[in-house]
Amino acid sequence: MADDPDEVREESEERSEEPAAGADAERAPVSRWWTHRLPTRSGVLIGVLLALLGFALAVQLKDRDSDQGLAAARQEDLVRILDDLDSRKERLQHDISDLNSKKQQLNSGEQGRKAAVDDARQRADELGILAGTLPAEGPGLSIVFRSGRDAVAASVLLDAVEELRGAGAEAMQVAGSDGRTVRVVASTAFVDSGSGVSVGSARLSAPYTVSVIGDPATMQAALNIPGGVVDTVRQSGGSVSVREPSLVRVSATRATPSPRYARPVS
C-alpha cells in the first residue's frame, strides 16, 4: 500500500485548488485546479489518503471476488453458513436414502418379475416335453423290436410304452423302418394296420425303434421282467435288442394341441 509517492505529487496540484473554497479563509487564495502550484503538505496527505482508499477499495473488491468472502467472514457468519450447509446436507442425505430405497424397491420388483419369468419358462419347458411339443435329450434307452413269425403287434408296442412309463420314462418316440418317427404322448394311439402299426397318425412298419429318456437301469429292469415285454416278443419269435447310448435324442415333436372346448379353471 505504500506505492503512492508519484501520485502524491500530482495530487498536490489539486490540493492547491481545493482550499480555494475558503470558508476557512486563512487558507490559500482562490485558484483553478489546473493552475500548477507546488504541493502543500495537506494536499499531499489528501492525495495519499485517497490513493489508499482507492487501493483498499480495489483490493477489497478483488478479494471478495476471488474467495467468495468466506475467508473474510466472521465466526458467527461462518457458524451460520455451516448450519445452513448442515441442514442442506441433511436434506440431501434424506433425498439420497429415499431414492435408494426406491431403487431397491424397483430392483426387487424386477428381480421378482425375472424370477416369475424364469419359473414360467421352466414350467413351459417341462410341459412342452410332457406334451411332446419340444425336442428332448438325455440318458435313456434305444430299443429295437424285430418281427419273428408274427408281426410285432400294436399291443406289444403299447405294453412296452406303458411299461416304460411305469418305470419313469419322460419322453418317447417310435421310429419305423423307413425312418419316420412319431412322438409318443398321452393321447398317442397304437393300432394294428396291415403288416404294420399305425402310431398316432403315421403308419409304421417293423422293425420299430423306441427311443426313450429316463432312468436306464429302471427301464431295462421293467422291460426284462419275466412275462414282460421282452418275453412276449421272444415267445412270438421276434427279438428285442436294448442299447444304452450315452445320449438319447427324442427329436420328433407334435404340434401344440389347442383345446377347443376345455378352458382352464382359474
Place this chain on the structure above:
Amino acid sequence: MIALIALVVGVVAGLVLEPSVPAGLQAYLPIAVVAALDAVTGGVRAWLRKEFNDKQFVISFVSNVLVAALIVFLGDKLGVGAQLSTGVVVVLSMRIFANVAAIRQTVFKA
C-alpha cells in the same frame, strides 16, 4: 481533480498488484473503506459549498477510519462483531446518503 486521479491511481495499483488482504485486516478493510467513503463524500460536499478545509478533511478521514475499525475491533472482542459492523455500516451509509443528497442539492439546486 487531482484527488480523483489519485483515487484512480490507487484503484489501478490495487488491481495490478493484486495483493491479498492479510487475515488480521480482513474484517476491518471493508468497514474502513466505507468510513473513508463517508469522509470523501463529506469532503466533496464541503468543497462544493466552498467550505473545504484540508485539515478537517484529513482528520475526519483518518478518524473515521480509525473509529470504525476500533468499533469493529471492540465488537469482535465483545462477541458482537457482526452486529456492530452492521451498525457501523448502516450509520456510515446513512451519512453517505446525507452527503450525497447535499451534493445533489448544491449541484442541481434541487
